[in-house]
Amino acid sequence: MPHFEDGRVTTTGRVLDLLRTRGTLSRVELAGRTGLTAAAITHVVRRLIDDGLVHEVGRVPRQGRGQPRRLLELAPDSWYAVGVQVDRTTSTIVVLDFAGERVAEAGLRGSGGAGPEATLAVLADHVADLLRASGVPRERVLGAGLVTHGPQDQERGVLLTAQPEPEWLEFPLTGTLSERLGLPVLLENDATAAAFGEQWAGEVPTDTFGLIYMASGIGGGVIVDGESYRGRASNAVEIGHVALSGGSTVCVCGNRGCAQAEAGPRTVVEQVLADGALAERLGVKGEADGTIADFERIARAWHRGDRGAAELLERSARWIGQAAVTLVNLFDLDTVVLSGPAFVTAGPLYREHVAAELERRALSRALRRPEVRVSTNVITAAAVGGALHVLRTIPIETRSDTPVSAPTHEGAS
Amino acid sequence: MPHFEDGRVTTTGRVLDLLRTRGTLSRVELAGRTGLTAAAITHVVRRLIDDGLVHEVGRVPRQGRGQPRRLLELAPDSWYAVGVQVDRTTSTIVVLDFAGERVAEAGLRGSGGAGPEATLAVLADHVADLLRASGVPRERVLGAGLVTHGPQDQERGVLLTAQPEPEWLEFPLTGTLSERLGLPVLLENDATAAAFGEQWAGEVPTDTFGLIYMASGIGGGVIVDGESYRGRASNAVEIGHVALSGGSTVCVCGNRGCAQAEAGPRTVVEQVLADGALAERLGVKGEADGTIADFERIARAWHRGDRGAAELLERSARWIGQAAVTLVNLFDLDTVVLSGPAFVTAGPLYREHVAAELERRALSRALRRPEVRVSTNVITAAAVGGALHVLRTIPIETRSDTPVSAPTHEGAS
DNA sequence: GGTCTATTATTAACGAGTTAAATTAAACGT
DNA sequence: ACGTTTAATTTAACTCGTTAATAATAGACC
Structure with a gap:
């Protein structure tokens, strides 16, 4: 169930994005915000619940007449993603759960001038430590987003600039980090990542x-x-x-x-x-x-x-x-x-x-x-954005690939 | 059959665009260039042929083995559009047929400083003359694209600048021209229109x-x-x-x-x-x-x-x-x-x-x-782009709203 | 000429969206 | 207490895409 297909946003992806930014929403609200019909939302949400990515968490009390809205939330522990932001001399690592909440965080300093190979080795170790310490199950981690300055070739996962030192030019960043971590790694621009991070934080109106x-x-x-x-x-x-x-x-x-x-x-x-x-x-x-x-x-x-x-x-x-x-x-x-x-x-x-x-x-x-x-978070926005990019982009293998069984929904819980 | 729906491009629109830029294409080529499947193209093209917007014009001889490609072209005389580009002291009017070819053209000079009301009146007269002279049936004209410098409010059809004179600010440009011409009028930015015109000319690789x-x-x-x-x-x-x-x-x-x-x-x-x-x-x-x-x-x-x-x-x-x-x-x-x-x-x-x-x-x-x-055409690119904008944007009422009859296709001609 | 093969186009079955109508669940009014 | 009203959600029928299988057509080879 990928959220994107060749760069185009899927309905499923938009629903997940909205639940991630807003926290808790009902189906009507999702319909309103996506511009889709309630019927379409019903289908999409059913699939997401079947796959364990979304939960129903009660209903809105006393909203007026009519059937109360049933609130939906992302299942935070369904998947995780890592964000690694690298700058000349400071780096930030975050681990986000599927709901986009910070599970772990680390700031690194003073490894300037060490070259890409050594820098990535240190970062990979720190990521492994963070995952271990925070008790996130390794097989539930979708991947890592590596966030650096541009210009970059995101397809190949390399920088197209000789900054900060010549060795960085064309060094296989995502390949190396991916191998060390045993996870898929995406390369993202720091400013773009920060923009996504900012948008997720919901502070931009x-x-x-x-x-x-x-x-x-x-x-x-x-x-x-x-x-x-x-x-x-x-x-x-x-x-x-x-x-x-x-x-x-x-x-x-x-x-x-x-x-x-x-x-x-x-x-x-x-x-x-x-x-x-x-x-x-x-x-x-x-x-x-x-x-x-x-x-x-x-x-x-x-x-x-x-x-x-x-x-x-x-x-x-x-x-x-x-x-x-x-x-x-x-x-x-x-x-x-x-x-x-x-x-x-x-x-x-x-x-x-x-x-x-x-x-x-x-x-x-x-x-x-x-x-x-x-x-609101000048230091971690970019790393968070990198992790979000992973949550939004890397396809999630759906568990129930069995033909959707006859709906046995008699009302949840 | 609109080509666009709230800014998003439809399949039909992309097929028409391609036929307009490339001139003559087969169904396979359309499939390749749109990224759609041949099956989808079959459906879309059938509808377009039924509506009289597209013709089959023979087949490619000696291309090698296999069934030869059947070539498709836009029906030039199915619809027309007008492009009106207004600058401080020079204006250009073009009439395009449905295939995007120039049917008529006029350049105007020296009406600077006359104010929007008078300028539009002169332009409307010239448009009427051009249509009459070129023998384009009025009821086959989809509309006119009015092309000016920005900034503009395209929804309301007004300029948001007091250039060239204060009266232009917020003057109802599209409303006035539309009333005088008896046609829908769209407002477009000159540079964007020229870019579309350029793209259509096929000179940009x-x-x-x-x-x-x-x-x-x-x-x-x-x-x-x-x-x-x-x-x-x-x-x-x-x-x-x-x-x-x-x-x-x-x-x-x-x-x-x-x-x-x-x-x-x-x-x-x-x-x-x-x-x-x-x-x-x-x-x-x-x-x-x-x-x-x-x-x-x-x-x-x-x-x-x-x-x-x-x-x-x-x-x-x-x-x-x-x-x-x-x-x-x-x-x-x-x-x-x-x-x-x-x-x-x-x-x-x-x-x-x-x-x-x-x-x-x-x-x-x-x-x-x-x-x-x-x-390649510095003078008329913007007016052409304005007319193209109309061809691409204004919905065409489909003739055959009768349920598509049982396919009686036994091979054309 | 008759068969095999490559290429184009069409049909058939299916998936994800749509609109319109039906169903469900609460609050209101008597 | 009970029907009425209202809002949320679901179902049903349809549209427009998809993939997979089929039909049509001409070149290649015998």
Whole structure:
């Protein structure tokens, strides 16, 4: 019972998605939200209950006249998925149950520069530990979602960039991890994964929005009508390389004035390092613990009221705001979400400046007030999105492949 | 028999689209290209033949063994559609038959500044004349596609911008034109329409590409897997307001460094006007015959070898190239088409510079060589796209609503 | 010419959606 | 207490896809 068939969403998949995001729904509500008829929902839900993926959990009391709605929920322990998010120097692992709830979680630090082989080995060990510790039965795990920056070739499971080090280019990421884990592994873009994670968390009030993901680099994701925009080869929304008017810094991509070169965390850290006294005051050393850690020190300094830190961050935030304007104008959006480890502390500052830029400059500002939110879980959103991607994508072998027996439904329990 | 249902493409619609673009196809070929089975094609095609929309036109001789393919074609005279493209000072009207071939065409000039009411009145008269002159039976015309710059509200058929004059904002365009013509009228974005027109012309070798439309202003369109990206409310790809690094000119939208303000035809014309001697030499007066006419004079001067004209156009072309880089990076594209009246003469110059920018700066340049083309019909592409939109969208009432009689097919002719 | 074979098109049986009508289960009003 | 009303769900008949088997048609080979 796959949820997708060559990229197209099935009815079953949509029902599962809705139950996962909303938690508990009746058949009528499912019908309303999917746009399908109640009759179709009856069929789909019956199959899902037979397969043990969905349970009926009582009925709504005192809703008024008429037959009460019977509430449905995903069976949390029916299946599980792992999400592994890898950035230059920090990684996050989560294990989700079938309902999308976090069963286990781990954050890793400081393995920067170790190369893909060693990094994946460490991650695989941690995944195995997590699964063991949390008591999730191995044969109930559908697979793992590996989440990294782009550009990537998702079919082959490799990165198409030499970042962070040359060995990563074309290294068989999903193949290696899959072999070590004994599970199917899907590769996903960090920003897109975070967007799905965000949508699942239910904090975004619309199913059409853009997301800016800031870790060591800057990525973008766009969700339209609940599905991600992927473009030609799933490498869409490289917002880190949007040109900024007034920008001039040279970027690794060869362009000038790219958002990433002008305003990315790495650049902010370098700007601090360039001012010895400031670096000293903020405790920024530019050493092995990586860009994110240093950036976080700067953000905390701003939070304590440091003027120097504030100036640099505000400058970066205005640039990001300008990139957001381009994103919104090109993709016709009215909601932008900020996610990624760079926003742990600096989130509110960025939110304010991005919102200000959009309100001043987005083309649609007269029609709809643009909205900017900071992710509710900047650190784990991407890993959660990776695991969700697995839950949504990997086909589930249906148990009852016997021809559906004559309905013996006399009322549940 | 609608081709679309709430934005989703039907099988019937895809078959008609394919026959329209490819001209002549057999059932097997249709099956292959749609991804449907031969059985499904049999059903769909039978219905289409019964309704008189498709004809069998002989069989392929000597293809090898086996039963020869029976070739199918659209019935050109079954239905017609009108496309009306309106720009500041130039308009184009086309009448297409059901096969998408041009039955009639008219170009209009110099009605700038007349306001929507008067403009539509003139256009409606011309449409009526064209239909009469070309002998297209009125009751066989499905409707008209009105094509303008954005942003627009396509549902209500109004512009959401005060360009070119304040009266255009919220003026009931489709309502007025529909009443005058006695036909359904759909509103469509010029760049998106041109992209459809281009795709139909079959000159673009891929079904995923971006298009930059330059008339008085600059618009953008993106086609992914043969369908247009529309975003939240069909106002996507406002590439005229992408920020350019190094740009600083103030734009009507309130931003600085927008592509349109920095490099649009209007700006180029103004730059020429600012240099009295140059304006004199090129014959540019900045008078009522409009931006496009003046821009065309500059382009022709370049073509004759005028250095001053070349410098200004090249500068504009490089800016457009930078906007194209952003378009390509955000939407993950590898093909960009240039269309619109501004490219009549200047097309090759822009093509060269846009291609150069993409080859130097697009992120995907290492994976796939970015390709830039000038539309084969820069002037009429948008109007044609508007008419195609009508052919693809407006439901056709099926003649035979009688239950399909017992198949009396004993082999045709 | 007669048979075998490859290719195209059609038919038959089935699956997943649709609409319309029927069934079920509670609340309301007397 | 009991029929009426209302809302949720199910069933029934039909549509438009699917796959699998069958029919039609011409080339290849004897």
